[in-house]
Amino acid sequence: MNIFEKIGYYLGFDFVINALIVGVLISLCCGILGVFLVLKRYSMIGDGLSHVAFGATSIAMIVGIADMYLMLPITIVVAILLIRMTNRGKVKNDSAIAMLSVGALAIGYLLVNIFSSSANISSDVCSTLFGSTSILTLSSLDVWLSIVLTIFVLAYFILFHNKIFAVTFDESFAKASGTKTSIYNNIMAVIVGIIIVLAMKLVGSLLISALIVFPALSAIRLFKSYKLVIIFASIVSVVNSILGIFISMLWGTPVGATIVAIDIFVYVICWCIEIIKQEIKKA
Amino acid sequence: MKILECKKLSIGYNEKAICKDINFEVNSGDCLCIIGENGSGKSTLLKTILGLNKQISGKVIFEKTFNKKNIGYLPQQSEFQKDFPATVKEVILSGFVNKMGFRPFYNKIEKQKANEIINFLGINDYQKKSYRDLSGGQQQRVLLARALCATDNFLVLDEPTNGLDARAIKKFYDLIFTLNQKGMTIIMISHDIEKVLNCASHILYLKDTLVFYGSKEEFIQSKLVQNFRSEAEN
Numbered sequence: 001m002n003i004f005e006k007i008g009y010y011l012g013f014d015f016v017i018n019a020l021i022v023g024v025l026i027s028l029c030c031g032i033l034g035v036f037l038v039l040k041r042y043s044m045i046g047d048g049l050s051h052v053a054f055g056a057t058s059i060a061m062i063v064g065i066a067d068m069y070l071m072l073p074i075t076i077v078v079a080i081l082l083i084r085m086t087n088r089g090k091v092k093n094d095s096a097i098a099m100l101s102v103g104a105l106a107i108g109y110l111l112v113n114i115f116s117s118s119a120n121i122s123s124d125v126c127s128t129l130f131g132s133t134s135i136l137t138l139s140s141l142d143v144w145l146s147i148v149l150t151i152f153v154l155a156y157f158i159l160f161h162n163k164i165f166a167v168t169f170d171e172s173f174a175k176a177s178g179t180k181t182s183i184y185n186n187i188m189a190v191i192v193g194i195i196i197v198l199a200m201k202l203v204g205s206l207l208i209s210a211l212i213v214f215p216a217l218s219a220i221r222l223f224k225s226y227k228l229v230i231i232f233a234s235i236v237s238v239v240n241s242i243l244g245i246f247i248s249m250l251w252g253t254p255v256g257a258t259i260v261a262i263d264i265f266v267y268v269i270c271w272c273i274e275i276i277k278q279e280i281k282k283a
Numbered sequence: 284m285k286i287l288e289c290k291k292l293s294i295g296y297n298e299k300a301i302c303k304d305i306n307f308e309v310n311s312g313d314c315l316c317i318i319g320e321n322g323s324g325k326s327t328l329l330k331t332i333l334g335l336n337k338q339i340s341g342k343v344i345f346e347k348t349f350n351k352k353n354i355g356y357l358p359q360q361s362e363f364q365k366d367f368p369a370t371v372k373e374v375i376l377s378g379f380v381n382k383m384g385f386r387p388f389y390n391k392i393e394k395q396k397a398n399e400i401i402n403f404l405g406i407n408d409y410q411k412k413s414y415r416d417l418s419g420g421q422q423q424r425v426l427l428a429r430a431l432c433a434t435d436n437f438l439v440l441d442e443p444t445n446g447l448d449a450r451a452i453k454k455f456y457d458l459i460f461t462l463n464q465k466g467m468t469i470i471m472i473s474h475d476i477e478k479v480l481n482c483a484s485h486i487l488y489l490k491d492t493l494v495f496y497g498s499k500e501e502f503i504q505s506k507l508v509q510n511f512r513s514e515a516e517n
Binding site: 176223 | 353429
C-alpha cells in the first residue's frame, strides 16, 4: 500500500474521523486563544492550568467518575482565580504558577498511585500526560462537546473581536473609558479552562502549552496586524495538527508529540522568514 | 461648568496612603497639569479619578450630566505594548469600543471620525504601519488618537511625553495646546515645568500632600515655581 491508500484505509474508521474532527476543532481554538494568552503574557497560566487539569483527572480516576465532570469545573475555577490574581498584581512572579503547576502534578500522580485500582497505572498516567491514545478513543460525547464549544468560542471571538483587542492591548484604557474588563477576563478564563480540558485529549496535559503557544508565536513573528495574526495562528495550528495526526497514524509515532514537533518546526521556519525579511529591509 | 471634583481625597495602594488631603475641581475647558516628584502619587491620582485604583478615603465626584464613558485616557505604555502586533488603524479604532455596546464592528461614522483624527494629528504617513515599528513619539500620537476617538471633551494624559526627544515633546505640547484651545478639557501629568507654564490653565502640585492647587497665574506668583525649578535641577 502506498501512503494515500493507507490514509484512505484509515479514514474508513469512525474513530479516525472522530480524532480528525476533534483535532481540527481543538487546534483551531488553541490557535486563536494562544494569541490572546501570549500577548497578555499569560502563557505560563495555560501551562499551570494544564497541570491542574491533570491533578483533577487523577482524582476522577480514583473516584471513578467520567473525568470531564470533575476536570472541567476545577480547571475553570482555577483559571478564573489565576487570571484575577495576576491582574490584581497578587501573583508577582512566575513562582506562584510554578508551585501550583508542579504541585498539582505531584499530588495527582501520588494519589493515583496510592488509591487507583487500575492494573496499569503507568500507562494510564502516560496517556493523560502525553495524550498517546485518548484521541483515538473519543466518545461521541467528546466529539459533540468539542463541536459545541468550538462554535461558542468562534462566535465569541468573532462577535467580540474588537473588544477583545481593546482589552488585550490596553486594559487600563478600556476600563477607564467604561468597558467592563473583568467580564471579558472571566469569559476568557472560562474559555481557557474548557479548551485546556479538551486539548488534554489531543496532546495530553504536558504538551498543551505547546499547542497554544507555538502557532501564536509563529504568527506574531510574521504578521503586523492583530487580525492577520489570529487568522494565521489558527490556520497554522489546524494544518499542523492534521499533519501530526496523519504522520502518527502512518508511522506509529505518539500523536501529541508529533503535533508539537511540527509546531516547533513551523515556528523555526517563521523565525527564519522574519530574519530574512529584516535583512532584505536593511539591504 | 464643573465636571469633576475631588474632596479630601487620599490615594495609595493596599491601604497605604501616598498622598493625602487632595482637594480640587476641574471645569469644562480647563487644562490642569499635575506636577511633582517621582513617587509623589501623580499617576495614582489619575488612576483613582478614573476608577482604576481604589481611593483610601475621600470622594471623586463627577457631575451628574457627565458621561463617564466619554473619557479619553492616555496611560503610560507597558513594556509588552511596545512589540504588540497591531496596525496603527486597529489601535486607533479601539478607542470607540466603549461606545459600541453589543454592536460587534465599527460603523461608518466611527471610521470616518478616526480618519479625521488621523489627519488632524498628522498620522497619515504611517497609518498602515504596525504599531511596534513606530518611534516613541509616533506611538504616543497613535495613543492620543485613540484617546480622541473615545472622547470629544475630556482627556486624561499620564506623562504623555515620557521618553520622547525634544522636538517630539514640543510638537506634542503644541497639539495639546491646540486641543485645549478648541475646548477640550485636559488633565495631564508632566515633568517639564516650562512647557506646563505655557499650556496649563491650572496647576496641581503634589508632594506627600497637596502643596498647591490653583490657576497658573497664582502658581507663578506663589514662588513655588522657583522651588520647583531648583528641586528639578538638583
